[in-house]
Amino acid sequence: MSKRISAKHKIDRRMGENIWGRAKSPVNTRQYGPGEHGQRRKGKLSDFGIQLRAKQKLKGYYGSITEKQFNRYYKEAAGKKGDTGEHLIGILERRLDAVVYRAKFVPTVFAARQFVSHGHVLVNGKRANVPSYMVKEGDVIEVREKSRQMPMVLEAGQSPERDVPEYITVEGTKATFMRVPTLDEVPYPVQMEPNLVVEFYSR
Known part of the structure; x- marks a missing residue:
């Protein structure tokens, strides 16, 4: 089992967003990252960094999905005709x-x-x-x-x-x-960018 359950609020703070839209999220009061270096000024992210962040946010939203499992979902989505990002969301929502x-x-x-x-x-x-x-x-x-x-x-x-x-x-x-829903139908509290996730895995 993933250890993410015990540190779920760290995901919110690392992303700087309340990704589940919960009233108890620490992001609502502390909009900086966890740890002793959390309040340092953040540098500009590279394209890779932006794509990685999008992947971590989407994967983190669904809880305890492992990297291996998430990668498998991407490959399944990429094997279908049409928009890979939309297919990925559909798989996750199923x-x-x-x-x-x-x-x-x-x-x-x-x-x-x-x-x-x-x-x-x-x-x-x-x-x-x-x-x-x-x-x-x-x-x-x-x-x-x-x-x-x-x-x-x-x-x-x-x-x-x-x-x-x-x-x-x-x-x-x-x-x-x-x-199976489309991306627009899924009620994410924050913007998810599956197109950037696709770019991350397509590198």
Whole structure:
């Protein structure tokens, strides 16, 4: 398992952006990087630096995705006809933990990974415990009956912090993945630049 869960707020501060749009993000009060050198003036980034930053931001947004896994998603996206960046976003949004987060079953992407891993989720009536499972159009994702009264689930469902996107329909603790979204449809709190991610891997 990635160690990123224990240092998730460092991602926000390193990027200088509240990438999940959370009220508790330290970026809201400290808009400089973590560590003793965080307040130093930042130099101008090279093209490579800009592309790397875009890749780290997109990968970091989805929580505990490893570099190897993310690289595999890029290669899968590049192998399809059309816009590679759009395909990459579509693949990331099809991850089961991403759908669980989008459906507001849990409050964070990190909680979504743990929630799925612990067996609290069903896909088309069958238990699924792999966060990277690829959801297909029309799949029904629901919280197991025994898990529906968990405080985390109740809190997330009532949170006004974010809305469920149009490509997922939700009824209580049951969601249907309607279609693979385009970049414009994904409710990122900050601007994501998959075109720069494509440039990074194409070097």
